[in-house]
Amino acid sequence: MLISVEMPDSAEAAHASLQAGAVPLGGGTHLLTRMNDEAGPDLRVVSLRKAGLRGIDVDGDTVTLGAATTLADLEDDPRLGYLAGCVRSIASPPVRTLATVAGNLFVPQPYGDLAAALLALDAELDVLGTAGLRRERLERVVADGLPEGELVTRIRFTAPAPGTFRFHKASRRRLNSGSIVTVAARLTVEDGLVGDVRLVLGGLSRRLLRAAGAERVLRGAPLTAEVVAEAAGADVIEPFDDAYASAWYRARVYPVHLRRALLGA
Amino acid sequence: MPSTIVTLKLNGTERELIARPSTTLLSALRDTFGLTGAKRGCAQGGCGSCTVLLDGRPAVSCLIPVVTVDGCAVETVEGLADGDRLDDVQQAFVDHFATQCGFCTPGMIMSATALLNREPAPTRQDVTEAICGNVCRCTGYEPIVTAVLSAAESRRDGAAEGRHDSAAERRHDGAGERHRDAAAPLSGKAAG
Structure with a gap:
């Protein structure tokens, strides 16, 4: 049960509350489901709603998102059209009104599709800790997490060049469903050969997975069905059973969805 | 933490309530204001039966601690009709x-x-x-x-x-204002 809800008006004040043992509350679309469902421990939360952390800056090709920017804000912003397919694949409009960008980075799989996209874009985070503000690569935070009491304030990434970002999500229903397989990739093709590539998989392991093996297969190779099929076998995935799909099914359909993500067929 | 006073612009009228930290917007609407249109279905944000408009956008009211939306505009189904005339x-x-x-x-x-x-x-x-x-x-x-x-x-x-239709126009106007707010650049204060 929530025993206190603090409403700080700055990131620094929010951080101070976290240091004192409070839990961050973004949109509440994950935390409140647990509060409503379980007779869990008493929690002190600090809401980020009024902490000045909501907003979108686009400066050249550098995009900066405030941590408490909502998914609906992203959906509304025509400058972020390349993320629209990803964002609209997440939950439903009444949830996206509340859910925040930073919250999506910390939800367990098979959720966190925006985090998959941001990882493919090699996003960096501004993190407020006891030693002040520092930058962290999202990839490091996805792998290791953040110490309790630290606060993500901003997410920054380089906008992908037109046509270089791919996002594909397979789910039981076309809308409002958790992921069975999510593929997010930033990929360039020059003279018929794959150049730079970052490939991230969601839904296939308990954590988002950077598909380094697939990237090695793809880099410098022609983007053909044969090469993509080889790439699909190049990483160790540890799929899991849940209400959306069995581990077997996830593993079985992953190559199909990698192909659809990269070749569109 | 003691209960706090929360102000909502509820269906166009400013209303206050005294809320505990754990009081959701849905509970406030149903139990304090007697607006029972929004329903408690799954309480997980999954069924949408508690959907209201929060500053013009649809939102699942079961997942919102009401103290976090102090000062916000909330519209429920009860606010749509004009007397006996349905919208x-x-x-x-x-x-x-x-x-x-x-x-x-x-x-x-x-x-x-x-x-x-x-x-x-x-x-x-x-x-x-x-x-x-x-x-x-x-x-x-x-x-x-x-x-x-x-x-x-x-x-x-x-x-x-x-x-x-003044009610519909009011909603349109409000949505436009809110869209501009959401698109505003990050403030200097948030720069950290």
Whole structure:
């Protein structure tokens, strides 16, 4: 049960509350489901709603998102059209009104599709800790997490060049469903050969997975069905059973969805 | 933490309540203000039966500690009708048999209202996406989609005939303001 809800008006004040043992509350679309469902421990939360952390800056090709920017804000912003397919694949409009960008980075799989996209874009985070503000690569935070009491304030990434970002999500229903397989990739093709590539998989392991093996297969190779099929076998995935799909099914359909993500067929 | 006073602009009228930290917006609406249109279904944000408009956008009120939305505008299904005169969306639900048991209907109507306030001429696909978070176990959805498309048409016809609907205009205006707010650049304060 929530025993206190603090409403700080700055990131620094929010951080101070976290240091004192409070839990961050973004949109509440994950935390409140647990509060409503379980007779869990008493929690002190600090809401980020009024902490000045909501907003979108686009400066050249550098995009900066405030941590408490909502998914609906992203959906509304025509400058972020390349993320629209990803964002609209997440939950439903009444949830996206509340859910925040930073919250999506910390939800367990098979959720966190925006985090998959941001990882493919090699996003960096501004993190407020006891030693002040520092930058962290999202990839490091996805792998290791953040110490309790630290606060993500901003997410920054380089906008992908037109046509270089791919996002594909397979789910039981076309809308409002958790992921069975999510593929997010930033990929360039020059003279018929794959150049730079970052490939991230969601839904296939308990954590988002950077598909380094697939990237090695793809880099410098022609983007053909044969090469993509080889790439699909190049990483160790540890799929899991849940209400959306069995581990077997996830593993079985992953190559199909990698192909659809990269070749569109 | 003691209870706190929360102010909401509820269906256009400023209202106050004393809320505990654990009080959700849904509880406040139903138990404090007696507005029982929004329903407690799953309490997980999954069924949409508690959907209201929060600053013009659809939101699942079961997942919102009400103290976090102090000062916000909240619209519920009770705010749509003008006395006994149903608004376009409500009337379309009646005309097209888009309600059976009725449990999902208030949330469904608020999601549809949010859509039409932003997109006066939605496609069938737009409607499907707008109501994808609202579960209906009775109708099979087809009458609902038809009703929303019909309501959109009624509104457009009304606008073309110059019919004056102050409530609808107020919602349109508010949505526009909020959109600009959301798109505002990050403040210097947030730079950290």
